[in-house]
Amino acid sequence: MKRLLTASFAAAALVLGGLTLAAPGAAAGPSHTAGQIMVKFRDHGAAAAVLRGYGLSDGPEIGGTGARLIKVPAGKELQLVDALGRNPAVEYAEPDQIVTPAAADQYIDRQYALNNSGQSFTNTAGTLTVGGGTADADVDAVEAWGVTQGYGIRVAVLDSGVASDNPDITPKVVARGNFSGASTGEDNYGHGTHVSGTVAASEGNTIGVAGVCPGCSILDGKVLNDSGVGSSSGLANGINWAVTNGAKVINMSLGVRASRTLETAVNNAWAKGAVLVAAAGNGGNQTKIYPAGYTNVIAVAATDNKDAKASFSTYGASWVDIAAPGVNVYSTFPNHKFYLGTQNNRSMGYDVGNGTSMSAPIVAATAALAWSVNPELDNQAIREKVQSSADNIPGTGTYWAKGRVNANNAVQPPPPAG
Template sequence: MKRTVIASFAAVVIGCGTITLAAPVNAVASGSAATQSSPVAGAIMVKFRDNGSAAGVLRQQGLTEGPGIGSTGAQLVKVPAGREAQVLEGLSRNPAVEYAEPDEAVTAASSDEYFPRQYALQNIGQQFTNTAGTLAVAGGTADADVDAVEAWNVTTGSGIKVAVLDSGVASDNADITPKVVARANFTNGKNGEDNYGHGTHVAGIVAATANNSVGVSGVCPGCTILDGKVLNDSGVGSSSSLANGINWAVNNGAKVINMSLGVRASRTLETAVNNAWSKGVVLVAAAGNGNNQAKIYPGAYPNVIAVAATDNTDAKAAFSTYGASWVDVAAPGVNIYSTFPNHTFVLGTQNNRSFGYDVGNGTSMSSPIVAATAALAWSSHAGATNTSVRANIETTADKISGTGTNWAHGRVNANNAVR
């Protein structure tokens, strides 16, 4: 029996062999990430005229000495979050202090226009609006991100192919279209174009071109994309189309396969997954958006990394499916900025998303972050295998709250995974 596969932008309803997933309400707030001053919360930098007086001066403020900062002679001093300005003012008036200043956040290893809105790659607690300015994202928690920028100091994933099995990748978004090296259509759609919008958003999360002064950066900006269209222009596919897509991806050299979709269990689909794993491919899939522990596939198969969603404070996304017995890792999946088609597409019509770029919500957005991290790990480790790459992803994840209950291993950390 053919089972229906539907893209996972949100809540999951399972029944009669189908999975339907509806988009959650976007939550966002005014403001801009590109503020002139972005101090790191909970820390300041202080240099004393005489280090012998440091302990006493800091004690007056209820503080203790911190580690030295390189050869500068300054210390990095921890202060209660929210008291940074008050402490700086007090220390600056003390004659024993040569200077006291904020520890400013270093931003943008990418020149891309919307990179400051990509908290998943680099979170400095920024606020931002969506493209149309109709939604606003409140500031999050600094470093509640996957440390992609730091990982790029090691590798950007050049030469690694990631298969995106989804609704297609738009041919008219210059930030992601050039990254597509092969296309195949396994649906009843008229052509391979993405008229739904989901696949283009997912592909941009993986590999959008970095430092081209426009748009966004992918987590693995050196990667290329294999575009396997397994969902039609309504966002619906089948187990057989997905299985065919997996086989095609393997035959075309995919190192990683991303599946931001869900379906009920199928022996055929599981065989396709296991065959891909046996050929050395890492497979990653969305855990679903039901805010429950119900398993969906292919994520729940043992040879697939199942991914839950977190927000910009490292909390479980309200919609995310969870359960450490089968959900492996988490990654940001709330208000994720990425590419969309530059032509009319279904998700744009349904949810007022803008042409070109906008936010998306769901474990659909979390899964490609993990797939891209796996691609970076492939690139950085000589002699890597799918087993070692999966271990790199899971064992180096940050053990945030929810680890061991909502997901087994933590929120992925690309910088750790590539080391």
């Protein structure tokens, strides 16, 4: 694997992770998007008449869910959700929840997740010792490349976008969609570029890092704006766009409160054959977040370089399916000024990230690798293959159900019968 450390390092905590409604310790902000709600009618033919009764107009469908995005007066969202929810012509009405990033407070310097020998390395400045840990705490991605690098598989990353100026990941993007409300699709936040690099950064090109599935292509669905904030409706639209554009795997390193519209979008994508993966969250508790909490999504917790649960990781074997490295994961960042760099001293180009946001794309990329060697399988079989081939590390059965993902195991043929 490549070990080129082209970025300078800083000793500050990186604010990245599986996204929840508010960062731990941060002041709580508004929980829903102002000026709009999501409404699904039992018979859409009645929509216009019902909405006129509340002084409202019909709006666009949200991501193939049947729900509509309805503009309402700012400040009246919850009142109108309550009123419409009581109307017999309405199946449900709900606020358009805000999606925001959460924090994890760990920071060293070094990616180890692909192939960790247990050795330590010193960064280019010579000031910090990095790496180390347990020799087998990685996901055996380099070994998996002896079988496949995932060519021909599209992975959708629904996040803050993918930077157009990082040569290690930009060429891997085959389509872009913007569902965030930001004026451009550029990643000016940084999170989506980091996640995408973990999935599919180029291998063997003498620069930067390698993704777990370096042959994969990226569908860049920008659902978080330049401040790292998005909406349930934007995410639902992004899921629908991803499936329409051929995503075999959808990664969502983000989270929000439960939403029937979002759950419908997830279920639609599953029904159309996609594997969906999401970060379990960084609350350090067992509180369920979504979309990770939905049945048709693989929920991913975070481990460190000793194969232990990351202190910040949300956990619970009743709903968290699998684990993957999420502490000090080294990946791509934009080569222009971006929010996480400005706020948390992240380096342009490459640096580490911490959180279940970093764990989820490792699992998503593993699913893509498995699918590339088993194209005849359906999404249920690929999900089962990824989960059943995980390493049974301590915490399996208590913190997560299936173990820590192992990419090489996931691409191997099944043992002979008998």
